[in-house]
Amino acid sequence: MTRASIAVVFAGSGGSGAMTAGAVFLRAAAHAGYYGMMTQLFGAQVRGGESASLVQVSIAPIETQPDCYDLFVALDWDKVEQFAAEIPLDDRSIILADPASGPVPPGIAKSKGRVVALAMNNPDENKLERALRGKRINMFAAGCVCALTGIAESDVKAAIDTIFDGKGADLIAANAAGAALGARAAPALPLDLRLEPPRKAARWLINGNQAVAFGALRGGVRFVGCYPITPATDLVEWLAPHLIKLGGRLVLGEDELASVNMTLGASYGGTPAMTVTSGPGFSLMIETLGLAVAAEIPFVLVDVMRAGPSTGIASKTEQSDINLAVYGGHGDAPRIVLAPVSVADCVNTGEYAVYVAESLQTPVIVLSDQALGQATTVIDPSAQRPAPLARRVNGVAPGKPFKRYATGGDPVTPMPLPGTPHLEWVAEGLTHNEAGLPASGAAMHVAQIDKRAKKFSQFDPGDHWGEVWGEGDVAIIAIGSTIGPAREAANRLAAGGQKVRVIALRVLSPLPLAALTRALDGVRRIIVVEQNHGAQLYHYLLGHKAIPLSAESVARPGPAPFRPSEIASHVA
Amino acid sequence: MTDTIVAATEQPHCVFDAKDFSSGAHPVWCPGCGDYGVLAALERALARQGRPPHEVVLVSGIGCSSRLPGYMSTYGFHGVHGRALPVATGLKLTRPDLEVIAVGGDGDGYSIGGNHFIHACRRNVDMLYLVMDNRVYGMTKGQPSPTTEADWDSDIAPGGIGLRPFNPLAVAIASGANYVARGFSGDPNGLADLIVDAIRWPGFAFIEVLSPCVTFRPEQREWKKMVRPSAISVEQDRAAATALVLADDGFSMGVLYRGDRASIAPALKPEITVADVEREFMVAV
Numbered sequence: 001m002t003r004a005s006i007a008v009v010f011a012g013s014g015g016s017g018a019m020t021a022g023a024v025f026l027r028a029a030a031h032a033g034y035y036g037m038m039t040q041l042f043g044a045q046v047r048g049g050e051s052a053s054l055v056q057v058s059i060a061p062i063e064t065q066p067d068c069y070d071l072f073v074a075l076d077w078d079k080v081e082q083f084a085a086e087i088p089l090d091d092r093s094i095i096l097a098d099p100a101s102g103p104v105p106p107g108i109a110k111s112k113g114r115v116v117a118l119a120m121n122n123p124d125e126n127k128l129e130r131a132l133r134g135k136r137i138n139m140f141a142a143g144c145v146c147a148l149t150g151i152a153e154s155d156v157k158a159a160i161d162t163i164f165d166g167k168g169a170d171l172i173a174a175n176a177a178g179a180a181l182g183a184r185a186a187p188a189l190p191l192d193l194r195l196e197p198p199r200k201a202a203r204w205l206i207n208g209n210q211a212v213a214f215g216a217l218r219g220g221v222r223f224v225g226c227y228p229i230t231p232a233t234d235l236v237e238w239l240a241p242h243l244i245k246l247g248g249r250l251v252l253g254e255d256e257l258a259s260v261n262m263t264l265g266a267s268y269g270g271t272p273a274m275t276v277t278s279g280p281g282f283s284l285m286i287e288t289l290g291l292a293v294a295a296e297i298p299f300v301l302v303d304v305m306r307a308g309p310s311t312g313i314a315s316k317t318e319q320s321d322i323n324l325a326v327y328g329g330h331g332d333a334p335r336i337v338l339a340p341v342s343v344a345d346c347v348n349t350g351e352y353a354v355y356v357a358e359s360l361q362t363p364v365i366v367l368s369d370q371a372l373g374q375a376t377t378v379i380d381p382s383a384q385r386p387a388p389l390a391r392r393v394n395g396v397a398p399g400k401p402f403k404r405y406a407t408g409g410d411p412v413t414p415m416p417l418p419g420t421p422h423l424e425w426v427a428e429g430l431t432h433n434e435a436g437l438p439a440s441g442a443a444m445h446v447a448q449i450d451k452r453a454k455k456f457s458q459f460d461p462g463d464h465w466g467e468v469w470g471e472g473d474v475a476i477i478a479i480g481s482t483i484g485p486a487r488e489a490a491n492r493l494a495a496g497g498q499k500v501r502v503i504a505l506r507v508l509s510p511l512p513l514a515a516l517t518r519a520l521d522g523v524r525r526i527i528v529v530e531q532n533h534g535a536q537l538y539h540y541l542l543g544h545k546a547i548p549l550s551a552e553s554v555a556r557p558g559p560a561p562f563r564p565s566e567i568a569s570h571v572a
Numbered sequence: 573m574t575d576t577i578v579a580a581t582e583q584p585h586c587v588f589d590a591k592d593f594s595s596g597a598h599p600v601w602c603p604g605c606g607d608y609g610v611l612a613a614l615e616r617a618l619a620r621q622g623r624p625p626h627e628v629v630l631v632s633g634i635g636c637s638s639r640l641p642g643y644m645s646t647y648g649f650h651g652v653h654g655r656a657l658p659v660a661t662g663l664k665l666t667r668p669d670l671e672v673i674a675v676g677g678d679g680d681g682y683s684i685g686g687n688h689f690i691h692a693c694r695r696n697v698d699m700l701y702l703v704m705d706n707r708v709y710g711m712t713k714g715q716p717s718p719t720t721e722a723d724w725d726s727d728i729a730p731g732g733i734g735l736r737p738f739n740p741l742a743v744a745i746a747s748g749a750n751y752v753a754r755g756f757s758g759d760p761n762g763l764a765d766l767i768v769d770a771i772r773w774p775g776f777a778f779i780e781v782l783s784p785c786v787t788f789r790p791e792q793r794e795w796k797k798m799v800r801p802s803a804i805s806v807e808q809d810r811a812a813a814t815a816l817v818l819a820d821d822g823f824s825m826g827v828l829y830r831g832d833r834a835s836i837a838p839a840l841k842p843e844i845t846v847a848d849v850e851r852e853f854m855v856a857v
Contacts, residue, residue, distance in 0.1 A: 204853035247842035265662030418647040426648030
C-alpha cells in the first residue's frame with residue numbers, strides 16, 4: 001500500500017551528516033516530482049554538536065510540521081535524545097538504527113516506536129577505516145530512505161550532483177556509492193514506505209529566507225546594510241553574491257545601528273534598500289525606524305523572528321516581535337508591517353514590501369520567523385507577482401524654497417533624488433516645516449503628523465491584505481508559520497464534519513479592518529492563534545475592535561512549533 | 573591607487589560664489605559660536621571646488637553643529653544622534669557621483685557615534701568628515717564630551733569628569749583614515765583651503781575643527797591665540813603620524829597626515845539578471 005506523504009528524521013552527532021542526508025532526500029524527492037519541507041535542529045555548539053534534519057515529502061504542498069514523524073533514522077545515538085521533545089514519535093513510528101550504535105536511548109524508546117535494525121556500518125572494517133568512511137553513513141541512510149519511499153536512484157544521483165557541486169568528482173562518486181549501497185539494503189527491510197506517484201512538475205527548492213531575499217531583488221532592492229544575527233544571517237549570505245552580481249552592494253555594518261542607517265543613506269540617494277535582522281538587532285534599529293517615518297525615507301526591514309526577549313534562543317522560532325514591529329519606537333510613528341503567509345509567499349511579500357516602501361516613502365517591516373525562514377521547501381514556482389509601484393521623484397516645478405514636505409494635498413509628496421538641480425532638500429528627523437527646516441510650532445507639528453498619517457489611511461493593499469481559506473462559522477486568525485498548522489487543523493476538522501475557516505493577515509499594520517471584517521462575516525466563534533506568551537496579535541486586534549471581546553486566544557511561546565493536532569484540539 | 577600620492581583634481585566646470593551655497597536660513601547658534609566660521613569656510617570651499625549645490629549632500633547627526641545642513645543650499649540629511657557616518661557611507665557607496673560630506677560635533681562623532689568613526693576610517697569610503705569640536709555638549713547645555721579636559725567642572729560632573737580626553741586624530745590615523753587634518757573656525761579661509769584639499773584627496777578624509785563654544789566654554793575664546801601651523805605633515809607613515817598627533821598639544825593646524833590607501837572599490841556592473849537568480853531555485857523532474 002502506498003502513502004501520500006512521509007515525515008522522516010535523520011539525527012546524529014556532529015559530523016554524522018544528518019543535515020546532508022536530509023538535504024539529499026528532499027532534493028531527490030523534488031527531482032522525483034514530490035513536494036517537500038525540511039527543517040533543522042541543532043545543539044548549542046557552533047561546530048560539532050548533535051543535529052537533526054526533519055524532512056517531509058508529499059504529493060501535495062506542505063506548510064506545517066507533522067503531528068508525528070513516521071520514520072526516525074539514527075545515524076548514531078550520541079546526545080540525540082536531547083531532541084526528543086521536539087521530534088514527536090508514537091507507536092506507529094519506525095526507528096531505523098544500526099544495532100552496532102548501541103541500544104535505543106530511553107527518551108526515544110519511550111515512544112514505543114517499532115525499532116528496525118539496519119546495518120549502516122560495515123562490521124568487516126576496522127575502527128580506522130570506519131572512521132574514515134564514517135561520513136558516508138549519512139549517504140547510506142539517505143539512499144536507503146529514498147529507495148524505501150520509491151525514489152529512483154537517478155533522482156538521488158541528480159540530488160548528490162547538485163549538493164556536492166564543486167566539491168570534486170571523487171567526493172561525488174563516493175557519496176553516490178554510499179547512497180547506492182543504502183538503496184541496495186532497502187528491499188531486505190520489513191518495511192513498506194512507498195509513496196504514491198506524484199504529479200510531476202518542475203518546482204522550486206527554496207527556503208523562506210532565500211524567498212524573502214529573492215522577492216526583494218525582484219522588487220528592485222540593490223543595497224543591503226546588515227549585521228550578522230541568527231536566524232537571519234543565512235538570508236544575507238545567500239543574498240550577498242547575487243546582489244553583487246546584479247550590480248548592487250551589500251555592506252556588513254559595524255553594528256545594527258550602522259546597518260540600518262547605511263540602508264537609509266542608500267535609499268535617500270534613490271536606491272531601493274533593505275536591512276535584515278532578528279529581534280535583538282531590530283530593537284537596536286528602532287530609533288532609526290522613527291527617523292525614516294519622520295523624514296519619509298523608504299526602506300525594507302526584514303525581521304526573522306526568534307525566541308526572545310533579550311538574546312532568547314538564537315536558532316529557534318517565536319512570533320513575539322509583533323508588538324515591536326507594530327508599535328516599537330517613540331512618538332507617533334506609523335509604519336507598514338507585512339507578514340508572509342507561507343514560504344512561497346515570502347517571495348511575493350518581499351517584492352510587495354519594496355513597492356509599498358518606495359511608493360509611500362516609508363519603512364516597511366517584513367515580519368518573518370525562523371520557522372518560515374529556515375524551512376527549506378519544494379514549492380510551485382511563484383507565478384502571480386505584485387504590480388510594481390515606484391517612488392515619486394518628479395512632478396514639482398523648481399522653486400525656492402522647494403517644499404519637500406508640503407501639506408494639504410496628496411500626502412505622498414515628491415522626493416527628488418540628490419543630483420537634481422534646483423530641488424535641494426534636507427531629510428529631516430526633527431519636526432520640520434514644509435521646506436524641511438526644523439520647526440517647533442504646534443500647528444506644523446500636527447500638520448506633518450497628519451500628512452504622514454494620511455499616507456496610511458489612504459493605503460489600500462487590495463487583495464494583498466490577507467488570505468481566507470474555508471467557509472465555516474468558526475474562524476482561526478493566524479500569521480506566519482502558524483498559518484500552515486492552522487490550515488491543516490481546519491482540513492482535518494472539515495474531514496470530520498466541522499467547517500472552520502482560516503484567516504491569515506499579510507498586512508498587519510495598518511490593520512486592514514474592512515477586509516478583515518468582511519472575512520469574518522457570518523463567523524460566530526473566533527480563535528486567534530499565535531506563538532507568544534502575551535497574546536500580542538490578539539490584543540492588537542482587540543485594540544482595533546477588529547474582533548469581539550468573545551474572541552478566544554490561543555497564545556503560547558515558542559520555540560516548539562504549533563502542530564495541527566494542538567490547534568485542532570483547541571477548536572474542536 | 574597605491575601610486576597616487578597627489579589626488580587627481582577635478583577642475584571647476586562652472587563658477588560659484590560662497591553665497592550660492594547658503595540656504596539663507598538663520599542658524600540656531602549663539603552669537604560668537606565657532607560654527608559660523610565653519611559654515612562660511614564650507615561655503616567658500618564648495619564654491620572653490622566648483623561643483624553645483626545639487627551635486628553635494630551634507631549629512632549630519634544631532635547637536636548644535638549638526639544643524640549645519642539646513643543652512644546650506646545643498647541636499648542634506650539630518651538624521652539621528654551619532655549616525656551621520658553610516659548614512660553618508662550608504663549614500664556614497666550607491667551614489668559615487670555625489671560629493672558627500674558628513675558633519676557634526678565631538679559628542680555626536682566621538683561618543684555616541686564613536687564606533688562608526690573607527691569603521692568609517694577603516695572602510696575608507698571617498699568622503700569628507702568634518703567634526704566641529706568644542707569639547708562640550710552644547711545643545712543640552714554644557715556636559716563634558718569625550719574631548720573635554722579631565723578637570724573641567726560642570727553640573728553633571730562636579731570637579732571634572734576625571735577622564736583622559738579622546739584623541740580623534742590618533743584614532744583616525746590608526747583606524748585607516750586616508751587624510752587627517754586640524755582646522756580652526758576662527759580662520760575660515762585657511763579652513764576652506766583644508767576642506768578643498770580634503771575633498772580632492774581620495775578616500776576617507778577627516779578634519780577636526782576647533783570650533784569654540786562661547787556660551788559654555790568661554791575660555792575657548794583664547795584658542796585664537798593658541799593655534800599655530802603644524803611644523804610637520806606626514807605622508808603615508810602612520811606610525812610617524814600617530815607619534816606626531818599624540819605628542820601635539822592639540823593646537824597644531826593644517827594637514828597632519830595623508831595616506832595612499834585605495835578607497836573601497838565601486839560596485840560592479842550587473843553580470844546577471846533576476847531571471848538568472850530565479851533559475852537557481854528550479855529543480856528539474
